[in-house]
Amino acid sequence: MDNPTKIRLENGLSVLLKEIHSAPIISFWTWYRVGSRYEKPGFTGISHWVEHMQFKGTEKYPSTVLDRLIAREGGVWNAFTHVDWTTYFETMPANKIDLAIDLEADRMVNSLFSPADVESERTVIITEKEGKDNEPFLRLNNAVNEAAFISHPYRNEVIGSLEDLQRIQRDDLYHHYRKYYQPANAIISIAGDFNTSEMIEKIQNKFISISSEFLPDPEVQPEHEIKEKKEILLSGPGDTIFIQIAYRSPSASDPDFFGFTILDSLLSGPASLNMFGGGGTSNKTSRLYKKLVDKRFAVSLAGGLQATLDPHLYDLSITLHQGQDPEIVIKTIDREIERLTEKRILKSEIQRAVKQARAMFAYGLENITNQAFWLGYSESFANYDWYSNYLDRLNEIKPQDVQRVAEKYLHPEKRVIGIYHPDFSESKPS
Amino acid sequence: MINNQNMWNHLPGEDSIKRVVLPNGIIVLTKSDFNSPSVVISGYLNSGSIHDQQEKLGLSLFTSYALMRGSVFHRYRRIYNDLETAGATLGFSSSIQSTSFGGKSLVEDLPLLLKTLSEAIRWPIFPPIQLKILLSQIITGLQIREQDTSERASLKFDEVLFPDHPYGRSEEGSIETLKRIRRSDLIKFHQQFYGPSGMVITIVGAIEHQKAVDLVYHALGDWENPVWVSPPKIPEVTNRKFSYREHIPISGKFQTDIIMGSYGPRRTSKEFLIASLGNNILGQFGMMGRIGEAVREKSGLAYYASTALNAWQSAGTWEITAGVNPINIEKTIEIIRNEISRFVSESVSNQELDDSKSNLIGLIPLSIESNAGVANAIIRMERYKLGLNYLREYPGIISGISKEQILQVSQKYLDPGNLVIISAGT
Numbered sequence: 001m002d003n004p005t006k007i008r009l010e011n012g013l014s015v016l017l018k019e020i021h022s023a024p025i026i027s028f029w030t031w032y033r034v035g036s037r038y039e040k041p042g043f044t045g046i047s048h049w050v051e052h053m054q055f056k057g058t059e060k061y062p063s064t065v066l067d068r069l070i071a072r073e074g075g076v077w078n079a080f081t082h083v084d085w086t087t088y089f090e091t092m093p094a095n096k097i098d099l100a101i102d103l104e105a106d107r108m109v110n111s112l113f114s115p116a117d118v119e120s121e122r123t124v125i126i127t128e129k130e131g132k133d134n135e136p137f138l139r140l141n142n143a144v145n146e147a148a149f150i151s152h153p154y155r156n157e158v159i160g161s162l163e164d165l166q167r168i169q170r171d172d173l174y175h176h177y178r179k180y181y182q183p184a185n186a187i188i189s190i191a192g193d194f195n196t197s198e199m200i201e202k203i204q205n206k207f208i209s210i211s212s213e214f215l216p217d218p219e220v221q222p223e224h225e226i227k228e229k230k231e232i233l234l235s236g237p238g239d240t241i242f243i244q245i246a247y248r249s250p251s252a253s254d255p256d257f258f259g260f261t262i263l264d265s266l267l268s269g270p271a272s273l274n275m276f277g278g279g280g281t282s283n284k285t286s287r288l289y290k291k292l293v294d295k296r297f298a299v300s301l302a303g304g305l306q307a308t309l310d311p312h313l314y315d316l317s318i319t320l321h322q323g324q325d326p327e328i329v330i331k332t333i334d335r336e337i338e339r340l341t342e343k344r345i346l347k348s349e350i351q352r353a354v355k356q357a358r359a360m361f362a363y364g365l366e367n368i369t370n371q372a373f374w375l376g377y378s379e380s381f382a383n384y385d386w387y388s389n390y391l392d393r394l395n396e397i398k399p400q401d402v403q404r405v406a407e408k409y410l411h412p413e414k415r416v417i418g419i420y421h422p423d424f425s426e427s428k429p430s
Numbered sequence: 431m432i433n434n435q436n437m438w439n440h441l442p443g444e445d446s447i448k449r450v451v452l453p454n455g456i457i458v459l460t461k462s463d464f465n466s467p468s469v470v471i472s473g474y475l476n477s478g479s480i481h482d483q484q485e486k487l488g489l490s491l492f493t494s495y496a497l498m499r500g501s502v503f504h505r506y507r508r509i510y511n512d513l514e515t516a517g518a519t520l521g522f523s524s525s526i527q528s529t530s531f532g533g534k535s536l537v538e539d540l541p542l543l544l545k546t547l548s549e550a551i552r553w554p555i556f557p558p559i560q561l562k563i564l565l566s567q568i569i570t571g572l573q574i575r576e577q578d579t580s581e582r583a584s585l586k587f588d589e590v591l592f593p594d595h596p597y598g599r600s601e602e603g604s605i606e607t608l609k610r611i612r613r614s615d616l617i618k619f620h621q622q623f624y625g626p627s628g629m630v631i632t633i634v635g636a637i638e639h640q641k642a643v644d645l646v647y648h649a650l651g652d653w654e655n656p657v658w659v660s661p662p663k664i665p666e667v668t669n670r671k672f673s674y675r676e677h678i679p680i681s682g683k684f685q686t687d688i689i690m691g692s693y694g695p696r697r698t699s700k701e702f703l704i705a706s707l708g709n710n711i712l713g714q715f716g717m718m719g720r721i722g723e724a725v726r727e728k729s730g731l732a733y734y735a736s737t738a739l740n741a742w743q744s745a746g747t748w749e750i751t752a753g754v755n756p757i758n759i760e761k762t763i764e765i766i767r768n769e770i771s772r773f774v775s776e777s778v779s780n781q782e783l784d785d786s787k788s789n790l791i792g793l794i795p796l797s798i799e800s801n802a803g804v805a806n807a808i809i810r811m812e813r814y815k816l817g818l819n820y821l822r823e824y825p826g827i828i829s830g831i832s833k834e835q836i837l838q839v840s841q842k843y844l845d846p847g848n849l850v851i852i853s854a855g856t
Contacts (some may be wrong), residue, residue: 008794009636020465022463022465023440023798023799024440024795024796025795025796025799038632055717063717063727064716064723067715067716067717068715068716068785070716071715071716072785072786072788072789072790073788074788074789074790074791074792074793074794074795075792075796076793076796077446079847082855091796091799093792096792111766119730120727120728120729120730122729122730123730124730124732124733125733126755127685127731127732127733127753127754127755128733129684130684130753130755131684131685131687131733131734131753133682133684133685134579134683134855136577156679195503197768208646223700236682237577237680237681237682238573238574238576238577239573239576240570240573240574269514270514270517270828280519281514281517281518281519282510282514282519282521283506283511283514284506284507284510284514285510285511285514285515286514290507293563293567294507294563296562296566299566299570299571300567300570301566315562319570319574321566321570322566322569322570322573329736343506352514355515355516355517356514356515356516356517358517359516359517359518359535359536359537359539360469360517362466362467362468362536363466363468363534365466366465366466366467366468366801367462367470367797367799367800368799369799
């Protein structure tokens with residue numbers, strides 16, 4: 001894989017650039033090391049709300065002008081707030097990229113946060129939350145997440161609690177913005193049809209005058225294990241039982257992460273790395289699918305592993321076959337994990353998982369937006385080598401590594417089990 | 431970097447998309463791209479839910495899902511083992527007039543992908559145990575759909591606009607109709623309605639044209655179905671204007687979904703691109719156009735509020751959707767109604783016209799960023815007879831649309847006093 005160019009400006013801004021000349025477009029991403037992980041109690045959701053406010057304009061680019069300029073040049077833009085980061089991207093025709101560079105430099109420091117816009121976005125975000133709460137499975141996922149951490153901010157919803165969304169004020173938002181939106185806390189990742197030295201000059205011209213201040217460490221203590229088994233029961237309308245089982249997962253920079261990736265592939269099928277395009281493959285021959293879906297205990301099964309700064313969660317999400325007992329499904333999963341740790345794993349199974357990962361990787365290379373995403377994303381929790389060496393690291397994994405990781409993390413007494421049942425009348429954590 | 435004209439020449443066109451018709455009627459379209467060692471296949475057969483009897487609605491979709499559950503040559507587990515071992519994927523689905531398929535793999539595994547496709551569409555055996563598993567999955571999907579505010583509103587919207595017409599029926603069917611379907615129905619459906627005539631397959635990725643065509647010929651070139659029944663002509667739809675309002679109660683929901691609108695132009699109509707440009711102004715441009723500005727930006731009532739044109743062969747819909755708190759349903763409907771009223775009573779501004787033209791034209795290169803994007807574009811060109819140079823001609827067509835044309839087409843389809851309005855939620 002071609003190595004990207006990586007530089008750091010005097011003000012601390014990291015920039016990663018990768019030339020790809022397959023299509024006349026450029027994807028430009030600006031990342032900030034702020035997300036729900038950095039939020040204090042009482043201010044959950046503030047990072048996501050700041051992200052919304054970044055679309056409400058500056059003096060130079062009022063909100064209506066901002067939208068209009070990007071859209072009329074045939075660009076697409078959006079933003080995402082996650083647990084560890086907030087990111088903004090523009091994918092534009094190559095000859096229009098100056099606009100993206102200028103507006104990102106401008107809104108790194110000059111966003112207005114007018115009180116009227118803050119109030120308008122308050123209701124928009126509450127509506128966004130209500131839309132999420134409409135989904136039984138998302139409600140279950142939130143409850144499981146909360147139970148899986150004692151005090152780490154990963155326990156909170158990225159969108160925030162309703163109480164905090166009603167309480168946060170304009171100055172809280174503006175303070176959060178000024179604290180975290182500065183060059184030393186940002187990464188720019190850019191891929192597409194450009195000349196690297198010309199692009200560096202453009203970025204320097206726009207960003208070098210923005211100063212950085214010292215960033216306090218958020219002092220977040222990682223939670224390396226779930227101390228005790230917990231069970232969450234949720235109820236609501238519908239006819240379908242959902243189960244989510246969450247185990248602690250290693251951070252992305254932990255060497256165990258790669259063994260865990262193979263473990264996930266064996267248990268629940270290969271996961272796609274690609275946020276934009278690419279897609280994955282089906283998981284019908286994964287161990288758990290065969291035991292749960294083919295045996296008609298469940299109608300679907302999916303595993304979820306995320307690359308995060310601190311240890312997060314590996315979750316198994318199961319939609320039950322009608323009339324099946326959640327306890328049988330959970331026991332089946334336990335037996336299958338036990339089998340994985342006790343019986344020899346064939347080397348060919350590992351090789352298969354690596355081949356699957358290679359295919360997912362290739363699909364991601366089709367798409368310039370996805371490549372720019374990975375430049376910045378990998379830098380946000382490790383560095384680009386993490387991504388470029390990903391397949392090599394998977395290739396090094398041996399059957400005993402997978403078994404060791406399974407034994408270490410997938411312990412039946414150190415997990416949260418969430419069950420959404422249509423028949424109960426109210427939720428009750430036990 | 432390159433200038434605008436070079437940008438359009440860079441788009442797939444007659445010189446880079448190759449089209450071949452095999453002796454058995456299969457149309458093969460290819461576009462080479464060697465930037466990634468992967469390849470995408472996409473295509474369709476002329477068979478769909480238009481064939482379904484009302485009491486067994488969902489048969490076409492059920493059949494398409496069941497194609498890969500076992501063939502004369504391989505069992506279900508072997509089929510998926512081969513695909514998943516290669517990190518490849520292949521799937522089928524069915525809509526009103528077509529059964530579509532799509533897959534991708536590393537280029538070294540394209541023969542496997544085509545062999546699996548061929549076995550699935552030519553020699554499926556529909557094993558009873560697999561049909562049971564699949565049926566339970568589909569039924570669970572329908573139960574989840576029953577709780578989905580957006581889906582419920584959308585289904586009712588189509589039902590009201592297209593009574594007694596294939597466009598008004600859910601391709602998925604219902605739990606009742608699915609339970610009436612037997613294995614023999616799937617076998618019969620496959621025998622009668624699957625055939626090579628008019629089948630389209632597109633291959634995009636790291637492979638030369640002739641090699642791709644040879645592989646398709648090897649896999650599907652000898653397929654014949656002498657008893658194939660061609661699909662009936664889709665009934666015409668009259669553009670009527672009428673008013674309808676219904677709320678679908680679904681308990682335990684925090685948000686209500688609203689859908690409102692009426693008929694829209696068919697995909698092959700000259701009015702389609704004019705309406706598309708108008709639709710961009712009304713509810714797409716920037717942060718969801720005029721509708722987004724009025725409902726989200728000014729009123730803070732919704733996280734999403736936008737418009738869409740759905741266009742098929744004999745009709746289409748022009749719809750506005752929004753997700754709101756239940757206490758704001760009527761207020762939102764009124765705001766949207768006012769925006770539609772303004773839209774059909776006065777021309778859009780020159781600035782809006784220029785902005786949206788620029789937006790639609792500029793989005794083209796982005797829409798074909800991946801192999802799948804290129805394959806979808808080629809399929810659309812073939813399905814609607816747009817010509818292989820359509821992407822290059824598109825900027826000229828959009829540039830030539832006037833604001834008077836937009837007003838005229840908008841007035842033909844949208845009437846603020848005559849809208850179908852469905853809401854679903856608590």
